[in-house]
Amino acid sequence: MGDEFSVVGRSVPRIDSIDKVTGRAKFAPDLKVEGMLHARILRSPYAHAKVIKIDTSRAEKIPGIRAIVTIEEVPKVIEYWFFLRTEKKQRKMFLRDNVVRFIGDPVLAVAADDEETAEEALSLIDVEYEQLPALFEPVDAMKESEVRIHERGNIAFHVVKQYGDIEQGFKDADYIVENRYVTSKQKHASIEPIGTCIADYDPGGRLTIYSSTQLPHWSRMYLAGALGLPNNKVRVIKPYTGGAFGGRCGLVHGLEIMSSALSMQTYRPIRMSFTREEDFTATETRHPITIEMKTGVTKDGILTANSVKLISDVGGYGTHYIGVIADCLSTGVGLYRCPHVNFEATAVYTNKSMSGAFRGYGNPQMNFAQESQMDIIADKLGIDPVEFRLENYRGLGEIDPVFDDEIRSEGLKECLKKGAESIGWKEKRAGNRPEGTKKRGVGMSIMLHGSGAAKGLPDPASATVMVNADGSVNLVTAAADDGQGNRTVLAQIAAEELGIGFEQISVSDTDTDTTPLDGGTHGSRQTYCGGLAVKKAAADAKRKILGFASQELNVDEGQLCIKDGVVFNVKDQTTNISVSDLMRKTQIENMSVCEQTIGVATGVAPAMPGYFGANFAEVEVDTKTGKVRVLKLTAAFDVGKAINPAQVEGQIIGGSVMGIGWALTEELLLEDGKILNNNFADYKMLGAGDIPELESIIVESNEPTGPFGAKGVGEGGMVAVASAIANAIYNAIGIRMKELCITPEKILDALRKW
Amino acid sequence: MGDEFSVVGRSVPRIDSIDKVTGRAKFAPDLKVEGMLHARILRSPYAHAKVIKIDTSRAEKIPGIRAIVTIEEVPKVIEYWFFLRTEKKQRKMFLRDNVVRFIGDPVLAVAADDEETAEEALSLIDVEYEQLPALFEPVDAMKESEVRIHERGNIAFHVVKQYGDIEQGFKDADYIVENRYVTSKQKHASIEPIGTCIADYDPGGRLTIYSSTQLPHWSRMYLAGALGLPNNKVRVIKPYTGGAFGGRCGLVHGLEIMSSALSMQTYRPIRMSFTREEDFTATETRHPITIEMKTGVTKDGILTANSVKLISDVGGYGTHYIGVIADCLSTGVGLYRCPHVNFEATAVYTNKSMSGAFRGYGNPQMNFAQESQMDIIADKLGIDPVEFRLENYRGLGEIDPVFDDEIRSEGLKECLKKGAESIGWKEKRAGNRPEGTKKRGVGMSIMLHGSGAAKGLPDPASATVMVNADGSVNLVTAAADDGQGNRTVLAQIAAEELGIGFEQISVSDTDTDTTPLDGGTHGSRQTYCGGLAVKKAAADAKRKILGFASQELNVDEGQLCIKDGVVFNVKDQTTNISVSDLMRKTQIENMSVCEQTIGVATGVAPAMPGYFGANFAEVEVDTKTGKVRVLKLTAAFDVGKAINPAQVEGQIIGGSVMGIGWALTEELLLEDGKILNNNFADYKMLGAGDIPELESIIVESNEPTGPFGAKGVGEGGMVAVASAIANAIYNAIGIRMKELCITPEKILDALRKW
DSSP states (O other), X not given: OGGGOSSTTSOXXXXXXXXXXXXXXXXXXXXXXXTOEEEEEEEOSSSSEEEEEEEOHHHHTSTTEEEEEEGGGSOOEEOHXXXXXTTTOOOEEEOOSSEEOSTTOEEEEXXXXXXXXXXXXXXXXXXXXXXXXXXXXXXXXXXXXXXXXXXXXXXXXXXXXXXXXXXHHHHHOSEEEEEEEEOOOOOOOOSSOSOEEEEEEOTTSOEEEEEOOSOHHHHHHHHHHHHTOOGGGEEEEEOBOSOOTTTTXXXXXXXXXXXXXXXXXXXXXXXXXXXXXXXXXXXXXOOOXXXXXXXXXXXXXXXXXXXXXXXXXXXXXXXXXXXXXXXXXXXXXXXXXXXXXXXXXXXEEOSSOOBOOOTTTTHHXXXXXHHHHHHHHHHHHTOOHHHHXXXXXXXXXXXXXXXXXXXXXXXXXXXXXXXXHHHTHHHHHHOOOXXXXXXXXXXXXXXXXXXXXXXXXXXXXXXXXXXXXXXXXXXXOOOOOSSSOHHHHHHHHHHHHHTOOGGGEEEOOEXXXXXXXXXOSOTTOIXXXXXXXXXXXXXXXXXXXXXXXXXXXXXXXXXXXXXXXXXXXXXXXXXXXXXXXXXXXXXXXXXXXXXXXXXXXXXXXXXXXXXXXXXXXXXXXXXXXXXXXXXXXXXXXXXXXXXXXXXXXXXXXXXXXXXXXXXXXXXXXXXXXXXXXXXXXXXXXXXXXXXXXXXXXXXXXXXXXXXXXXXXXXXXXXXXXXXHHHHHHHHHHSOOOOBSSOOHHHHHHHHHHO | OGGGOSSTTSOOOOTTHHHHHTTOSOBGXXXXXXTOEEEEEEEOSSSSEEEEEEEOHHHHTSTTXXXXXXXXXXXXXXXXXHHHHTTTOOOEEEOOSSEEXXXXXXXXXXXXXXXXXXXXXXXXXXXXXXXXXXOOSHHHHHSOOSOOSSTTOSEEEEEEEEESOHHHHHHHOSEEEEEEEEOOOOOOOXXXXXXXXXXXXXXXXXXXXXXXXXXXXXXXXXXXXXXXXXXXXXXXXXOBOSOOTTTTSSOOTTHHHHHHHHHHHHSSOEEEEOOHHHHHHHSOBOOOEXXXXXXXXXXXXXXXXXXXXXXXXXXXXXXXXXXXXXXXXXIIXXXXXXXXXXXXXXXXXXXXXXXXXXXXXXXXXXXXHHHHHHHHHHHHHTOOHHHHHHHHBOOXXXXXXXXXXEOOOOOHHHHHHHHHHHHTHHHHHHOOOOSSSEEEEEEEEEEEEESSOTXXXXXXXXXXXXXXXXXXXXXXXXXXXXXXXXXXXXXXXXXXHHTOOGGGEEEOOEETTTSOOOOOSOTTOXXXXXXXXXXXXXXXXXXXXXXXXHHHHTOOGGGEEEETTEEXXXXXXXEEEEHHHHHHIIIIISTTTOOOEEEEEEEEOSOOOEEEEEEEEEEEEETTTOOEEEEEXXXXXXXXXXXXXXXXXXXXXXXXHHHHHHHHTOOOOEETTXXXXXXXXXXXXXXXXXXXXXXXXXXXXXXXXXXXXXXXXXXXXXXXXXXXXXXXXXXXXXXXXXXXXXXXXXXXXXXXXX
């Protein structure tokens, strides 16, 4: 398949690689704006309290203090998406009143000439709190006690969805399996801490925000709405970004809006930068979700019923909890054909730091339950887990019941075949385990994730392709690159469509003043949605190029083709003109034309195709220490078409590592609402030495709606890792770990109980 | 006429006024790029010399010296325009060999950690020169002596153009008037010195240039060509600019290219900033042109023949000399209907600082000759000068012989009428002059100048109009604003066309990475050419808005109109929807659309309409001191339609002041090629106290090809001031001053000779 393409399918180096390795790439924390002040946030030491009185008089006397804004004074931010979903009932993204709801909740922010002075001021501000009883467990919060975290109660969201007749489904079952799964509070822990921005409100009434948001255009809209400014008076500039993973999927709690409020008071640029500790303590995390799953199956291994009850812990303020629950259903439960499904979900406030968007967006949590459950059933039925999946997964030509859309591309069978070969499934599954305390086992799991959000959220993508007078191109797009390499992939797509070299494409910075509307970088959407927009814009430019060439060569447009920067007659390749000669003529030499060739595209993608993946893990469990070592993890992914195979592998490998971390070591530990491990020493992520043999396998199924057949991959690598590892642990020691993360203590505990 | 418009025709405050008055606007000299080095140029102390040897060894030993580049090592810059005009014979814009051709000619540049170190290094570099005989007068240079400033000789350009039969023309004449006029070497002297840039070549192979160029896209092309980079690898960012007047019409001699060469050596950003003295000494000036004009006229005051011989002094290197000569013919001589014209022009190298583009671009020089000549003839024939012009000028419906295009709008008659009224022409012309040594007189002149360059040069203009989800707009354009207020006018045009408020439009920064191809800001072109592109792009967006509204309101597109941000059915205004509601629906709420409304336009304007003006001056000449005081200057201009009347007046008043300066005080004085007055103390510009009563009158003739009837005005205010003043001096004291500038010494000298 690769041979038909010139640029697509090649692992060209990243467009920004040299900037990054030479340190020239500027990230938000590197930015300086002349005259900027430095802001720090005073945060609540209590998990739940009422602010009775704030005395800033001592702080105000310090030289260099420029402004103080309390959380109650900060303008309200409305999230458009929810605003739309709930028929104009405004839900606040960022609540502010006189109550603090988690340890680290912002109380006020101070701007000063330097960070040290701001810090000193914080220590001189006296806040009188009235402590309120705190609720840390969703089940406690769900009880209708007198403790209300929000006025309207502790239930953020409740939904019941039913497909078919669940009672009938269980009647049809030969076996019913029922289990409870618990997932943990994982932190994005990107290299660049989540919270740095500069807000610069000028006396002319324009606000410029430098922020590493994944959603530049939506962030502009949120801020404009909050501050009562028209969109054209807010400019969001996104610098290079050191990882996002959902942590920057909107505004960061308190960051941009408090900085803006301070800037509007002072007419000075405000730099606010969270410490790593603040990042861990006061920005969003993965939703810890507890899932009760009851599944019916025939003795032949056909699913008949699936009943899911989940409780999602959203923390003190909710963000993304509806979307996360929707994905639990759509890509988690929806992975399998099952005639009778019951799905009940409750999102509950607790006095903990907020949960929010995180790579996988509910899918990893549900996948851990669903794929553990499938393993349990396969084991019970004595069917090979791979065979059991092949029997039940929803594949090519089937209709996804949630998105009501056909699955048009699907390479899961190939993923399973190659993944099984890679791990040595048949042989290792059979046994042959070493003696002693170190037990080995293999496990597997599959996953499905959507490319984009077109069916669930407003999901625009746009691009402008400006062909220069020498045939080179400036691509203008707001498709924010968080470090994964979007801009490189989009440049490849533009080059391929135009028939010119990759080096001839430059990609604009991300700046809402000049880049057209884009739904942002989330939901594994940029290769698919952004790529489609770029391909369409390039096609628009190409049409114009061929129009000019048709006149110049006196050949019908339909007979013209562009390759390697040359437009030629497909029937007689000696009739040709280089794109650069043609563009010089039309843009400069022919003075009655002087027209730049500009292609534009904007709109929504026609679908949000699912991409499939299979993980195979081999683990070694030391029954003496409880330590689980992953020996090998194979991840086979059907990405439609790998525009840049090295980057696809990068996404898969990154996902594997993050998935192993979530399975075994990464969890925020709280005691009375206080996060105990708010740093990289105590919050254990995988180091280079912890990483096992990783194999990533790319399968190409050619998505017909995708750009050159591509669909997404970004989040997928993470989704099904924990379930594969848990299944492998079961294979190794016969114990089913249903709670993340799977620590040595839990293994030992389980071994003892066994 | 004004009432039909909502935004056009109103003197809205400038879009950047608050940024400028608060000092937030960043000009090139304000910019800092992290890690930047500072460069200084070593300049020739000789007017003509060969560089025999350069010894940099002492300089290289200073700590902090990072790079040295000699002028011979600097890549060659080819100017595209001339490249086209001369059928691919490459003319160098910026010559570099081992010869220096004027005092101040760059020999080498040094980059160091700071300016002081760079300066110190220059003092330690030993250059061995072989002095060559220098030529300062064009007439000397034209003699075929052995002294050759350039290898191919001292004639840069020679052209002869003939219309009709000049011999016949003189035969048809009753009178023949022959005079010689001399114009001077004026400096742009913008508030911000011409020469500051930062060149930043990164290891990834991209060059970013921060430069106040008037021609961002052409500058990108020049630099890309010189450095062997594709256009997409060069990015030109234009910051706020403190005046240009032609001085930034391309690359500044030595500035961007030497900075780029130093940056390519060091991979560090290079800041180069010329001192005011360097600005005066080593950047371009107005071409001093000497004009011999022989004119035939009937006794009834009809022109029969005009023979012009001019010599233009281009200095050591030529830029823009062909265009300047072309404008001497087209808008200077071409102002009048005359059946028989002979035009011979020679551009000559001398060992003086370069001449180049300067507001008016040859037209003021020729206007001084032509309009003095007309005054002389009128005087001879006893015809009122106003009547004489009315009889002979080329007006509405006539064909410009040079541009071969019809004059479609023309308000000169009204300019003359209102101007004459304003100055009290009839009364003051008649006499009634005070006794004593202070003699008063009035004089007048007219002018014609083109809007744009479409007939003579590649002249693209483009714009992108991005309508946001709340109905506000980001306008993306490369129409560089040099301080005159382009961006405000373009925002008004966009707002008017779209039917929304001015405040709802923001205009992008000028950055070749994101703004589409534009021919730059020169030739009085941005209101007309840039305005047309913006209007077309806005119309494109509007069409799309109406298309959406048609579906939403179920009303035929043709029946829909937008005003004050509301789309309504013209037949039933109660059927309506606000643009903001409509855009929110199409961009966000209707998730199957999610399309931003983007309008695009690119191409060349259909014409380059002339705008007309008349100046009336009243002067007082002190016959004892020779001092000329302008008492009042009225400038009446036909601008088609004043999009922003206050800004039009600003242009006219600025032109009046610059014109008075050129007439009376502004001239670079050279002695053996050395500029004696290279600072604001010695180069006398008008101060606030020197400025007479100025009246600017706007006449609107509604140019049918223009945006809302507009044409240009930028250069015009300057063009005919000196001629009006010289004519008024003649009226006052009966002495004809044919040489600029008209100093007291020259007046006294003339009085003595009289």
